[in-house]
Amino acid sequence: MDQVRLSGPRLTLREYAHTPQEVAALHAVLGDPDTVRHLAFEPYGFEDCADQIELYLEEAEREPRTVYRLAVRRRADGEDAPAIGTAALTLDGDRAAQLGFALRRDTWGLGYAGEITGLLCRLGFARLGLHRLAARTDPGNLACARVLTRAGFHREGRIRHDLCRAGRWLDSDQYSLLEHEWRPDPGDPARPGGGENPTPDPAAHRIPR
Template sequence: METLRLRGPRLTLREYRHTPEEVAALHAVHGDPETVRHLPFGVRDFEDCADQVELYLEAAEEEPRTHYRLAVDDPSGEPVGQAALTREDGHAARLGCVLRRDTWGRGYAGEVTALLCALGFETLGLYRLAARCDPANTASARVLARAGFRYEGRIRAESHRDGGWHDALQYSLLAPEWPGPPWAGPPRP
């Protein structure tokens, strides 16, 4: 497996390791009802998180690789969330992230989004990136707008969880529209 590591000014996105500490870090995110309330799945227990890490490692071995599930490390090296990029065809992918609740409000989601855009556009040579968020998750919508994503519309009944159907807002960004990561200097021509 090729080891992927993306570094921003404060955060690092990296491959998962199947250790009890990594599973516990993922569980701190996926096991928190407040953190997952806007996600298309419900609260996961520790065993579910262990199974997820195993799936992430298996997906990293696939050729060609289409799923990138990466741990998000804070400036101290502590895992505080998850970043995801999933190729949907030869030129497009969907991205997203989820962060531990005690890290919210620090600008981490914007940095993760920029790192995922760099992975998609610069490393993988994709043309289109898409992201979805719960209509009630206004913070995620703001992160996407700041990163240059454009609102495309509402997807009705996109997911089913907690006994009900939930809509999603769809955003996209094309390679020529991406100015590059905000810490990389002036926008590209």
């Protein structure tokens, strides 16, 4: 298995483990209606989250690995602390991938969204050698749009009726970043120097399906 562990100034992205604590932490994110209102699915139940982590672990074992579903942990909380969110990078075609994430509601507004986006960019460009990263957002999620723009992503346009949720067709806005456009954050080990550049948090980036 291609183990992934990435650390920024305040956060670490790491592999999931199938434990009751991990399931409860994921349920605190994906089971919250306010958090998933910008995502492609209805709130998950506890058993749904257990099934999701089992799927994440199966995806991580596949060769070649094409899906990276990672738990988001605050470094200051300690190694055994529950995750505060979930992040995803899904390879899609020739050196391309979709990224997304969701954060627990009590951690919004602390600048974590920009750091997670930067860590996923580091995974995609510096580690996996990708050429293009893309992200789809709810057009009403203006905070997410600001995070992507500050990370260097360009809005490509509106995808009409991109997904169906609860019987309603919903549009998405698509953003992309190319490898030569990527500029690591000042605190990213992929770039010399220090300091961090916090940005507003959205409720959630759209997690790739």
